[in-house]
Amino acid sequence: MLDGAEGPARQKAMDLLVRYGEALGAERFVDVSNIAGVPGSSTLFLHNYYKEHGGGSFEDVFSRFDLDSDETVPFPKVGGNCCHLQGGMDPELWAEQGMSLEAFAHQQQDEAEVRRHGIQVLKTCTPYLAGNMPAFGEHCAWMESSAVVFCNSVVGARTNTEGRESTSAAMLTGKIPDWGFHRDDYRHGTHLVQVDVAVESVMDWGMLGYFIGDAVQENIPVVVGKLGQPDLIRHKHFGAAAASSGGVEMYHIVGVTPEAASLEIAFDSKKPMATIRYGPEERRRVYESLNSNxxxxxxxxxxxxxxxxxxxxxxxxxxxxxxxxxxxxxxxxxxxxxxxxxxxxxxxxxxxxxxxxxxxxxxxxxxxxxxxxxxxxxxxxxxxxxxxxxxxxxxxxxxxxxxxxxxxxxxxxxxxxxxx
Amino acid sequence: MSTITPTKVILRGRKVVGGCAEGEALVTRDTISGWGGIDPMTGTVIETHHELRGVSFKDKVLVFPGAKGSSGWSAAFHLARIANAAPKAMVFNVMTTKIALGAVVTRAPSVTDFDQDPLSVIQTGDWVKVDGDRGVVEITKAEVTKKA
The missing domain is CATH 3.30.499.10 (Aconitase, domain 3)
Structure with a gap:
């Protein structure tokens, strides 16, 4: 693909993925067919910027922003199970949201282009609730930090937190760097979190996630203690919070999540780098922090x-x-x-x-x-x-x-x- | 007679993005959020509890632990590049997909995996030269030391 034999768009996409892979220090690519991103979408600012600098069509934005190319290339249909994540406005209530007719018309054009290129319009940050639920072990290339952490932790599918440019390039190539969460040895826990206060409600799960994200940053927490059985909503709020206050892309809850049947399995029999306690005092501090605005x-x-x-x-x-x-x-x-x-x-x-x-x-x-x-x-x-x-x-x-x-x-x- | 000698320090690491750039260092011990954590139009950090809140990294050499938060990290820094508000270079410790892709599309010379912790060596205001291809970062300390 890199030699251009499959067309200029796939060449540009591969060039970007090679630069990205080198930056990571990855040695190879992994095949992906389940890809979730925001291809070609532009705010009016971006649209107008490219319009003033050579052209503002969907193809211009896709080439120059998504593929980080200095020239516009024809954008072929994508392969695989590709979907478009969240968008910028409601398709019916845009006026109530304060959006202009111009912005709405522009959004409609982008959406038609997305469909035309073979990308499913899901328009959500929760693709797993809207028709794209990966299977255990499936290699994916997903954007949206809350969906990524759900995909790895709750489903046991495999994705890094990809960005707009890498997902768009993956839609054309079916490749993503084989690094991080695609690899077995990267998915084990690093930090032990001992929960000493009851965590039951959705709010409690959100606060615990927010605390853990701040405490472990981009590491992988293994959570044990006074936890009720989390349902999908609790996982959703917990993971989204942990991915916002920190960079958590995967967590284990012993006896709950699919790659944590036991503490030993979650940590791959290694010692935690640190043990963090979450008790009534930590809970109160998180609540105050979340209400500090x-x-x-x-x-x-x-x-x-x-x-x-x-x-x-x-x-x-x-x-x-x-x-x-x-x-x-x-x-x-x-x-x-x-x-x-x-x-x-x-x-x-x-x-x-x-x-x-x-x-x-x-x-x-x-x-x-x-x-x-x-x-x-x-x-x-x-x-x-x-x-x-x-x-x-x-x-x-x-x-x-x-x-x-x-x-x-x-x-x-x-x-x-x-x-x- | 006393002379004033600027202190130079060299850090060696691994190339993330090639190219050379130099500028004044902006150092933080807090990880940085891209989307929702910065204003791409001005390069200003906006995250509520961030130690750099209200400070812009435009044209600086950004020295930080790494990236966190939204998957919109790369797109936010990419937009900052288009708005001429991106950092000139990036020096960081922890590799993630967010920062790797972000550094690539920001097209800012970037280095990581250092022999010493850049957060301990570099201070805001130091003059920093980043040679991405060789993975070398040269620091000229802002505070000059007096030698007798």
């Missing part, structure tokens, strides 16, 4: 669905909002994938939430789309990951609590959450 108890926006909500979470929100009304001047937006929203529509959840004054939105979130209801100063969130990012990106105050705390704030306009 909150001062004004007057909440004007509640954002749910980070990472994108599962059908169960939308059902829970609908149950908490049924027959009630969100306080005047407040907004509640819940984000999910188009696939899960269609199930929420079918079950009446979308309508129940809408009747209460909330909106179920797809494709994006407030951090990815940089979008807030007009005039938002204070947001309430049930995701440690979103608390990590949204106040920093949008310059607003944020409260962190349970889904119930957040919905209570939407109904009353006041934050009343506390550590229970």
């Amino acid at each position: 909150g001062r004004d108890a007057n909440v004007d926006y509640v954002m749910l669905g980070c990472p994108h909500a599962s059908i169960e979470q939308i059902g829970e929100a609908a149950r908490l909002l049924a027959g009630k009304k969100i306080k005047d001047g407040r907004s509640l937006w819940m984000f999910t994938s188009r696939a899960v929203k269609s199930v929420a529509d079918l079950n009446g959840f979308t309508k129940t939430i809408r009747d209460a004054g909330g909106l179920v939105m797809t494709d994006t979130c407030s951090a990815i789309g940089r979008m807030l209801p007009k005039g938002t100063k204070v947001v309430a969130l049930d995701s440690a990951k979103q608390v990590h990012y949204l106040p920093a990106i949008m310059g607003i105050e944020a409260w962190f609590g349970t889904t119930e705390d957040c919905i209570h704030a939407a109904l009353t306009g006041r934050w009343a959450g506390e550590l229970r």
Whole structure:
């Protein structure tokens, strides 16, 4: 491919992957057919930049940004099971999100190009809830840190945290550097985390993940102790938080995750580099840290669905909002994938939430789309990951609590959450 | 009679991205988030609890432990390059896919795997020359030492 025999796009893609592999110190490539990225998408800034510098078509952006090429090359159809992760706005509620008609039209064009090139439009950070669930041991090339940590830890499939450029190049070549989590010896635990306080609720799992990410950074924690059985939602919030406060791409929970049948197996019989304890004091400090951006108890926006909500979470929100009304001047937006929203529509959840004054939105979130209801100063969130990012990106105050705390704030306009 | 001699230190490591660049060092002991952790338009760190919050790495030699956070790391630094707000070079300790790809698309000469810890040797304000191809980093200390 590198010699151009398979066309200039695959040549450019291979050239980028070789430079990337050399930077890593990888010695070979591994074949991948399950690839999740954000190929060719551009914000108006990027689109206009390339327009002023030679051309702003989808092919221009894909060549010059995704493949890091100095020239535009024709972009052939991709092979394998390739999907597009989250996008920039809801395909129907974009005006409510404050997006311009120009931005919407541009997004529609990009999406049509993605489809035309053989890439599935999933438009979500949770592809595993929207039709792309890898199998144990499958080699993948995925972006989206929360999906990567889920893929490695919960599923036992194999991916590094790839970026936009490497996933786009992999879609054309079916190759990715054989480094890191593709290799057996890299997947064992490095740090032992002893949990000495009960971790049960989704909020608890989010806080534990946030604590562990900060404590171990990019290492691999092995978690033992007072843990309830985590379901998919708890894994989703735990992993997303650990991947935000640190760079956790894989974790083991002894007796729970598939590559940790025992402590010895999780650590490959090696000694942990360090042992970290999570007790009541650590729990309190994480809670305070996650609420350190909150001062004004007057909440004007509640954002749910980070990472994108599962059908169960939308059902829970609908149950908490049924027959009630969100306080005047407040907004509640819940984000999910188009696939899960269609199930929420079918079950009446979308309508129940809408009747209460909330909106179920797809494709994006407030951090990815940089979008807030007009005039938002204070947001309430049930995701440690979103608390990590949204106040920093949008310059607003944020409260962190349970889904119930957040919905209570939407109904009353006041934050009343506390550590229970 | 006293003379003032600038102290030079040489670090040897492994090439990540080739090429040569030099500039003033910006050093942090905190890992850096790309997407959501920096403003690519200005090269400013925006992460809430980061020790460099509000500080820009534009045209600096960025010396840091490594990357963390979102898979948008490479795209954020790539965008910073397009906005002319990228670091001139990168010197770091911990290899990850985020930083490898990020350094490649930022096209900034980058070195890792050093014989000494760059975070201990280099201070913000030092003048740093990075030779990516040879994996050599030359530091001229900002504080000059007086010799009798």
